[in-house]
Amino acid sequence: GQQLNQSPQSMFIQEGEDVSMNCTSSSIFNTWLWYKQEPGEGPVLLIALYKAGELTSNGRLTAQFGITRKDSFLNISASIPSDVGIYFCAGSHRDDKIIFGKGTRLHILP
Amino acid sequence: DAGVIQSPRHEVTEMGQEVTLRCKPISGHDYLFWYRQTMMRGLELLIYFNNNVPIDDSGMPEDRFSAKMPNASFSTLKIQPSEPRDSAVYFCASSFTGGVTNEKLFFGSGTQLSVL
Numbered sequence: 001g002q003q004l005n006q007s008p009q010s011m012f013i014q015e016g017e018d019v020s021m022n023c024t025s026s027s028i029f030n031t032w033l034w035y036k037q038e039p040g041e042g043p044v045l046l047i048a049l050y051k052a053g054e055l056t057s058n059g060r061l062t063a064q065f066g067i068t069r070k071d072s073f074l075n076i077s078a079s080i081p082s083d084v085g086i087y088f089c090a091g092s093h094r095d096d097k098i099i100f101g102k103g104t105r106l107h108i109l110p
Numbered sequence: 111d112a113g114v115i116q117s118p119r120h121e122v123t124e125m126g127q128e129v130t131l132r133c134k135p136i137s138g139h140d141y142l143f144w145y146r147q148t149m150m151r152g153l154e155l156l157i158y159f160n161n162n163v164p165i166d167d168s169g170m171p172e173d174r175f176s177a178k179m180p181n182a183s184f185s186t187l188k189i190q191p192s193e194p195r196d197s198a199v200y201f202c203a204s205s206f207t208g209g210v211t212n213e214k215l216f217f218g219s220g221t222q223l224s225v226l
Contacts, residue, residue, distance in 0.1 A: 042114075042201050042217025043153070088153065097166065098143070098215060102152035 006089050006101030014109050019076040021104045023089030032065050032072040033090040033098070043088055043100075047074070076106075084108050112136075116202050116218035124226050128190040131221045134183055135204030143215065144177055144187050145201040153201070159185065192225045199223070 006023045013019060023032070031050055035043035047058050049065035049072060056063055060077045072089055086103040115134040123129055135142050143158040157167040162179045170177070174193070179185040189196055199222050203215040 041219055042203065043215075044217070045214055048214065097155060097158070099155065100145075100153035 004101035010105040012107045022073045024071045028069040029091035031092045035088040037086040114218035122224045126191045131187040133185045133202030139204035139206045141205045143203045147199040
């Protein structure tokens with residue numbers, strides 16, 4: 001079945017640094033999504049991407065839909081303490097299934 | 111809007127007992143998804159419904175798991191009998207397609223299940 005490989009699994013960065021994470025798929029996706037999960041809560045949608053090559057921003061967050069349609073990237077600029085959490089990539093192909101990666105845990109050092 | 115409401119927030123039970131998790135999706139949403147989250151496997155899609163009809167249950171681990179959606183405002187996920195390996199956080203999510211796409215999932219706060 002479809003699999004999403006997300007990397008890195010965890011990150012420890014200093015406040016103010018930029019963050020990059022990515023996601024690769026074993027198959028082509030029509031839609032790429034990035035979610036954030038905070039402790040004790042469900043994931044919340046950050047950015048949705050619909051076309052190969054698309055670059056979309058949401059405040060300090062920027063995500064890109066890879067040209068091959070098998071990968072996506074998320075960047076966070078000038079990280080702040082509230083950016084802490086687990087970031088998930090997700091994708092869907094032709095059907096309605098939304099498949100999630102295993103997440104990148106972001107830790108911010110003061 | 112109250113968002114997706116799940117109950118209970120926490121459930122502790124003994125192996126062999128029946129467990130029922132409940133979900134109220136956002137009013138007007140036509141898709142409902144059940145996911146299971148563990149450290150080892152991440153977020154796994156168990157089953158999803160469209161207009162109260164189960165569309166794909168290929169993610170349901172085994173016959174001990176069953177899900178129903180008797181109406182547009184309520185769904186249950188039942189485990190009978192429960193086993194320790196079922197311990198996980200179970201999330202319900204809903205979305206509205208408007209006839210287009212359904213990727214904007216709204217998640218509930220989850221049910222933390224512990225089977226002893």
